[in-house]
Amino acid sequence: MKTLSQDQFKRSLNVSTNLFGVDETDYYVRKYGISLESECSIDTRIPIHIETEFFERSAKRIGDPVFGLTWVDFSCKFADSGVIERGKVCIDVYDTVIQGCRLLPYVSESILYKLVPYDSHHSKLIAHLDESCIYHQVDAALLLWITITRDEYSQRTIEPNRRDPDFVEVHLSHSCPVGYRSKYADAYQTDLKFNQELSGIVISNQFLNSRLRVELDSIKRAVQMEIALSDIKHGKRNLADAIYRSLLAMAPYSMPTREEIANHFNMSLRTLQRKLAESNTNFKEIADKTRRDKAFELMNRDVYSVSEITHLLGYSDLSAFNKAYNRWILSNS
Structure with a gap:
């Protein structure tokens, strides 16, 4: 129904x-x-x-x-x-x-x-x-x-x-x-x-394709909504999915630390790490998947330059992004 x-x-x-x-x-x-x-x-x-x-x-x-x-x-x-x-x-x-x-x-x-x-x-x-x-x-x-x-x-x-x-x-x-x-x-x-x-x-x-100014004050509310939607989708919280969706909400502007994400989910860092380990994953893997998916999405649209994508995803320089991109391509193949 x-x-x-x-x-x-x-x-x-x-x-x-x-x-x-x-x-x-x-x-x-x-x-x-x-x-x-x-x-x-x-x-x-x-x-x-x-x-x-x-x-x-x-x-x-x-x-x-x-x-x-x-x-x-x-x-x-x-x-x-x-x-x-x-x-x-x-x-x-x-x-x-x-x-x-x-x-x-x-x-x-x-x-x-x-x-x-x-x-x-x-x-x-x-x-x-x-x-x-x-x-x-x-x-x-x-x-x-x-x-x-x-x-x-x-x-x-x-x-x-x-x-x-x-x-x-x-x-x-x-x-x-x-x-x-x-x-x-x-x-x-x-x-x-x-x-x-x-x-x-x-x-x-x-x-x-028109660019918009991001309202950083809305990120916390966006993350809260992604957490709530993850609860609905899975019947109970799927922590890895909720973190992935939350990171996507923040991905083009900042990649939060593990400590910041633990704080968003009202749990200690140790509890966060333990719960993710129970799902056979960790914060680093989820953050990398977030960057990969966002990078592929932006590149497939053929609107943003590689330099812009590098900046949006928080890489220090083009060399660092290229290294990550080549690793993603190899893992997909």
Whole structure:
């Protein structure tokens, strides 16, 4: 059964309260027997059909054929802060999109995302909808992607005077409600195509490769989220995976020491070493795997020079990086 986090659903209810002036928490608590009173973490889950009912019920309440767009007007301040914080430690727009594709299913599995090539100059962020989804949900999801990404870009671009094309088309699998095309155009601020086979967003590769300023203050929050997600993924903490994901969150800016990682996980260095040894690994191996995977990812994109990658991964000079790279190639072969 596909689910969403209760925390995300509480945000939707906050939007509802702002829109209608009515708190509908009791309605959903009574109907589905869920608890929404206390603080919910991302691993507290409810079925996604509850989210679908929320959108359908809310749209009917105010007779709004484009409720998904209306919802975004009120929802940005309630958007999942953990996913946004994780994005703030990404070095370019491409990385923020890839992290969003990876992380958003933990928020809600109603829509799964994948970035694929579209043509020689563009990529497409495809939205795979669960069969229970209604069009209000995909309208809201794609508009939220565009709104937050544009906002992050405007705040964190290292070239504020550069004006790259960004989102060049939005594809929607449903038809346009009669009389509302201009509403969609005003909301998305880009070209629109309705009745498409797959919903999604066509993005300029030039925009995807745009460099972003990293907000180092967000690293701790990003690491905390990776730890929480590792708990969800494995049912209980897989320490090696959690450390690997945490290092990836920090990899382009600093490679923390074993002592710093132990502190992040609230354990002594000796305990950290013992637990990793029980999994037949150690901190040095995980750190090396992190650098290797990040190096291969950046080199495969053919956007960053070897000198830039050397600097991003914290190597002292090009010779040190080349030595590590040759070792990785030999071990892979």
